[in-house]
Amino acid sequence: GCTPDILLRLTPGVDPHTHKYLATGVIDSKFGFTQLKWEEAVAQAMSAPELNLLGLHFHLGSLIAEVEPYQEAIGAVLGFTTEMKRKYNFQLRELNVGGGFAIQYALDSPSPPISSYAEAIASKIISKCRELKLALPRLIVEPGRAIVGQAGVALYRVGVVKDIPGVRCYVSVDGGMADNIRPALYGSKYEAVVANKMSEEGAEKVTIAGKFCESGDILVKDINLPPVSAGDIIAIPDCGAYCLPMASNYNSSLKPAIV
Numbered sequence: 197g198c199t200p201d202i203l204l205r206l207t208p209g210v211d212p213h214t215h216k217y218l219a220t221g222v223i224d225s226k227f228g229f230t231q232l233k234w235e236e237a238v239a240q241a242m243s244a245p246e247l248n249l250l251g252l253h254f255h256l257g258s259l260i261a262e263v264e265p266y267q268e269a270i271g272a273v274l275g276f277t278t279e280m281k282r283k284y285n286f287q288l289r290e291l292n293v294g295g296g297f298a299i300q301y302a303l304d305s306p307s308p309p310i311s312s313y314a315e316a317i318a319s320k321i322i323s324k325c326r327e328l329k330l331a332l333p334r335l336i337v338e339p340g341r342a343i344v345g346q347a348g349v350a351l352y353r354v355g356v357v358k359d360i361p362g363v364r365c366y367v368s369v370d371g372g373m374a375d376n377i378r379p380a381l382y383g384s385k386y387e388a389v390v391a392n393k394m395s396e397e398g399a400e401k402v403t404i405a406g407k408f409c410e411s412g413d414i415l416v417k418d419i420n421l422p423p424v425s426a427g428d429i430i431a432i433p434d435c436g437a438y439c440l441p442m443a444s445n446y447n448s449s450l451k452p453a454i455v
């Protein structure tokens with residue numbers, strides 16, 4: 197048989213300042229080896245003839261809008277590598293820093309350009325390896341959202357418009373939490389436009405409500421749109437990641453088509 201190459205997933209205990217459901221590299225995480233077990237994991241993997249320990253991996257979480265958490269985790273993992281090199285002659289041939297690069301969903305929450313992540317990650321690895329006299333490992337990244345998130349636009353048709361004077365105006369659409377669970381699950385923010393009224397001004401504050409039987413099924417809360425009426429098409433950008441892959445048949449709904 198062949199000896200599989202493996203990486204060990206370490207939990208570096210770094211807070212990526214994202215929604216807590218999206219943080220995976222914090223101390224209190226179900227993922228990866230907790231720091232107290234790192235050495236034992238490396239020692240065991242190195243002594244297992246059926247495994248080839250190629251390197252180390254971490255994934256800090258998703259929608260991370262800062263580069264510093266990556267640098268902090270790289271520092272921790274490379275520091276640990278030096279110790280493992282000294283004790284067990286461990287060679288870090290591959291370092292996988294996971295994914296998590298943010299995209300901009302809301303106009304008021306910009307995300308760093310991809311080049312900032314690349315620059316911060318690569319420069320930290322180079323300077324730390326130089327400082328610790330480590331050979332440069334092969335670098336692997338695992339972005340998901342940053343690749344496909346902006347490639348999808350969700351289209352909904354408006355049904356009922358319910359105006360509660362002095363309270364709120366609900367614009368109900370023919371989709372919601374079964375095709376995009378993110379607002380209900382994480383309070384995620386989205387922008388929206390009325391696709392058939394793009395040249396009209398956003399004059400009315402409305403809330404775009406899904407059709408599912410939960411009050412929490414709100415796609416976009418308090419957004420200014422042109423006057424909306426039944427039959428209009430609402431377009432929500434940035435729906436290319438974590439929307440349809442997390443879709444369900446809740447309330448016997450069918451999953452929307454992708455065109």
Ligand SMILES: Cc1ncc(COP(=O)(O)O)c(C=O)c1O
Pocket residue numbers: 255257258259294295296297338339340341342437
């Ligand atoms: C181990 C791992 N790597 C990468 C990703 C991709 O994350 P993102 O889409 O935030 O880049 C995920 C997402 O769940 C993951 O679990």
